[in-house]
Structure formats: C-alpha cells, structure tokens
Amino acid sequence: MALTVELDAPTYGKYNQPIGLFINGEFVEGVDKKKFEVINPATEEVITSVCEATEKDVDIAVAAARKAFNTVWKKTATVDRGRMMLKLADLIDRDAKKLAAVESYNNGKPIALATGELQLVSACIRYYGGYADKIHGKTVDVDSDYMVYTKQEPLGVCAQIIPWNFPLLMLAWKIGPSLATGNAVILKSSEQTPLTALLVAELIVEAGFPPGVYNIISGFGKTAGAAMASHMDIDKVAFTGSTVTGRAIMKAAAASNLKKVTLELGGKSPNIVFDDADIDQAVSWVNYGMFYNQSQTCSAGTRIYVQEGIYDKFIAAFKKRVLENKVGDPAHPESFQGPQISQLQFDRIMGYIDAGKSEGAKLEIGGERHGEKGYFIKPTIFSDVGHDMKIMREEIFGPVAAVAKFKDEEDVLRMSNDSTYGLASAIHTKDLDRAIRVSNELHAGTVWVNNYNFLHAQIPFGGYKQSGIGRELGEEALNAYLQNKSVTIRIGGGLSPIN
Ligand code: ADP
Numbered sequence: 001m002a003l004t005v006e007l008d009a010p011t012y013g014k015y016n017q018p019i020g021l022f023i024n025g026e027f028v029e030g031v032d033k034k035k036f037e038v039i040n041p042a043t044e045e046v047i048t049s050v051c052e053a054t055e056k057d058v059d060i061a062v063a064a065a066r067k068a069f070n071t072v073w074k075k076t077a078t079v080d081r082g083r084m085m086l087k088l089a090d091l092i093d094r095d096a097k098k099l100a101a102v103e104s105y106n107n108g109k110p111i112a113l114a115t116g117e118l119q120l121v122s123a124c125i126r127y128y129g130g131y132a133d134k135i136h137g138k139t140v141d142v143d144s145d146y147m148v149y150t151k152q153e154p155l156g157v158c159a160q161i162i163p164w165n166f167p168l169l170m171l172a173w174k175i176g177p178s179l180a181t182g183n184a185v186i187l188k189s190s191e192q193t194p195l196t197a198l199l200v201a202e203l204i205v206e207a208g209f210p211p212g213v214y215n216i217i218s219g220f221g222k223t224a225g226a227a228m229a230s231h232m233d234i235d236k237v238a239f240t241g242s243t244v245t246g247r248a249i250m251k252a253a254a255a256s257n258l259k260k261v262t263l264e265l266g267g268k269s270p271n272i273v274f275d276d277a278d279i280d281q282a283v284s285w286v287n288y289g290m291f292y293n294q295s296q297t298c299s300a301g302t303r304i305y306v307q308e309g310i311y312d313k314f315i316a317a318f319k320k321r322v323l324e325n326k327v328g329d330p331a332h333p334e335s336f337q338g339p340q341i342s343q344l345q346f347d348r349i350m351g352y353i354d355a356g357k358s359e360g361a362k363l364e365i366g367g368e369r370h371g372e373k374g375y376f377i378k379p380t381i382f383s384d385v386g387h388d389m390k391i392m393r394e395e396i397f398g399p400v401a402a403v404a405k406f407k408d409e410e411d412v413l414r415m416s417n418d419s420t421y422g423l424a425s426a427i428h429t430k431d432l433d434r435a436i437r438v439s440n441e442l443h444a445g446t447v448w449v450n451n452y453n454f455l456h457a458q459i460p461f462g463g464y465k466q467s468g469i470g471r472e473l474g475e476e477a478l479n480a481y482l483q484n485k486s487v488t489i490r491i492g493g494g495l496s497p498i499n
C-alpha cells in the first residue's frame, strides 16, 4: 500500500501527504491494514483516507517508545535534546505555509487564523527546547551526616490524546514539555484531523530525533484512544478534549496501572463587561473571544455578562460588529469564520439553538445554517438569557453567544462562579481596582483583563473545577512530565538508630 498520497490544498497546491502510522521513526500501515476517511468540513467531501491504528498498533508503538526511552533517549545529552527541538521549530517555520494550508483544509479554520497559529506552534516548541538543558534538581541540607539531593526524572512513556479544534497547536503544547523533559511519547491525533500531525512526523525525522522517541498514530477514541488510556506500560496520559471523555480516560487510568493523568477539558467561560468599559474595545474583544475558531475553543468566552447601564448599547454594538464577521470559504484570505468540524457538531449546535429559542431567550441574530454545503452556522447571539437555561450552562462548542444583564460585582461573580467549569474568564473595565478585585474572586485558571484569548508559551493554562487537572504551557507544564527522586547518602558510615 502506498503510504503517501498527492493532495491539493486550496491555498497551497499539490503536496505529498503521508498517511501511515508514524511508529519507531517510520510510516507503517498498521497491523489490520485498516483505513478511514478524512472529510473537508467546508465541502463535506472526502480529502483522502489515512491508516487507522488499532489496539495492536498501540502496543507496537508503546514498545517502540519504551525501547527508545531505555536505550537512547534517557542517555541523550540534554543539550542535544534541546538542539533537536530547536531544529524542529525551525523546520515548522520553514514549512509554515504548507502546514497552515493543510490545517485549514482539514479543519476548516480560515487560512488567516491557521497562518497565525503556526507562529504559536513553532514558538511553543522553541520555548520548551530552551528548557531541555535547564531542568535541575536541588541539594537539600538536612544535617552533617547526610548528603541529600533531588533529581527531576522523566516519567518514561507518555500517551497524548488531542482534539480536532487546534490540531497543530495542541500537538505543540504536548510535544514541547514532554520532549524537553526526556520522555518518549505516543500521540494520537483526532480522527477528524489527522493530516497535519503526519506532516510534523516527517519533520521529526528530519530534525534527527531517534526512532521511537515520538510516535504519532491516527485512530479513533473508542479503540486506539481507549487502549492508550488503559495501557499497562504507559506511565502518563495527557488529554485535551471534552469533559465526558476526560472522565472516561481518568477512569481507565485508575482501573489499569494508575498512570498519571493531566486533563485540559471544556469550559463555559464568563466574559464580563462593566459599565465603565471602553465599549468599542470591549465589543472587539468579546467578539474575538466568542467567535474565534468557529467558537470551537475550550476557552471561548461564551457567557457574556453585561452591566445594566450599558446593556442595550452593548447589544446593539455587538450585533453590528458580529454581522461584519466574514463567514465562508476557509481558503479566502478574509474569512474569519469557517465551517464547524462535522455534521455531528453541526447538529448538536443547531440543537442548542432550538433549546435557546424554546427556553425563551431572545434571538438577536443568526440561528441558522449559512450557505448550502459545508457545516457553516451563522454567528448567533441570544440576549436576555436566563441563568438556568441550557445555552447558559452547557458548553456548545459553536457560534452561539449567550448574553445576560447583571447589576453589580456581587451579582456577576455569583453567576460567573456558579458553573461546573473553570477554564477561563475575562473582565472588561477601566477601573484597575475592580479588575484586580474581580480577578481575585473568579474561579478560573485564566483571567483576561481588557483582552481575550491571549495564549502564550510562557503563560500556564488550565482549568479549575471540571475544566481540568494540571496546567499546560509555561514552566508549570514541565512538572506534569517529571517525577522527583530524592537521593539520601549517609556520610562517614555508622549504624542504624535501633542498634
Ligand atoms: P469529540 O467527540 O468532539 O471528538 P472528544 O473529547 O471525545 O471530542 O475527543 C478528543 C480526543 O479524544 C480525540 O482524539 C478522540 O479520538 C479521543 N477519545 C474519544 N473518546 C475516547 C476514549 N474513550 N478514550 C480515549 N480517547 C478518546
């Protein structure tokens, strides 16, 4: 079977797309020789088929990773580890145009957004590449009879399971800290968006990583993903995706070998606009935070709370601004909103729109399909949304904004924090005291003040409550891939205390 196909990405042209499973440094077809189709969400047409990993392939990849970890990677000088990562970041920059084009083709995100995200992808890997030779233990002074030091050791073989909303960026957030700390990895991309991860696999070879250090498989959650979560020879699983699946992964980890678990899950983030905010700026950031990436963003600011003094004015300005968002062909350079990822997501979102209408929220704009083909939904705003309505409480993962009025700080904090989620939040105000006061009280892993979605390799990101366990990015993420060993040496001999 040919393991490369020629594809034609709308904003790039013809290129060679690997379709195999990337195991032990090469592309292979998988034990059962199965394949599955990859769909272009903008046209609903099949782009190609890629090889599908089964449980057996997971076993093979884990064995390859374990071998690479024990025989090569553990012994690789940290400075060399870092050098390979920096090379990988450079190669991603070199191929950024192609990677962005394929990301847009497979995921449906507009090419301008995909192009912007590519910069974050290489920056993240470069940032962590710099850490590879800067991970230290400590010496611990106890008393003169002992010499004690700690080592920060890699966990071993890590599984990483990522979603379809930011295929490359989620890959980068996972590659960075795991390789900088010296782990070997098996990553599964989402079954909706396997293409760009396979292009990165080619770059992993080119960057010189030893075979087996980083393995990338395409496959489904219920088969390959579940096999990873319950594998007896995987030391840790890092997952990004829905809260429901996160729960299943944690259960599987508990029921198998108690592998370590980090989870980056859903959200329903409050986006708070106070009376004193600069209204143009607030509208601009609320629009961006709400509708970026077709609202398929875990941190999307979907609960929009507006203080009563500017409520009507804000709604009018917000509507006007959102109607200017260009919805359509992701290959068009000016598109801001492309299609949702799949028919399934499209149907779920339309179900939420129906719920908003039937529960009595006021539909301001949108609420229907855009165009004839592709999974496009018009940007939708509901106002006067009640605190207990489904569209205010549940993560929709689609372009449906829920706006509600609030009275004062106490009122908005009560509503904001009354959620099972706690991923992100935002405050729009000119009052610095208020910004700090409210930030201190919000139950969320991120607070953006007068901006939204500022994600950066240096800034830790993750959830309070059911939005996750652990943090990605920043120095914090390194801890999720390290374990401490304390070495205690007795100096000068002597007998134990009970002699
Ligand atoms: P969606 O259903 O919208 O794709 P998920 O959170 O279920 O969102 O999927 C995110 C990732 O988790 C994907 O890579 C998917 O294959 C994987 N996944 C789904 N179900 C499971 C599972 N039970 N065990 C492990 N991984 C899973």
Ligand code: MG
Pocket (backbone or CB within 6 Å): 221, 242, 245
């Ligand atoms: Mg799922």
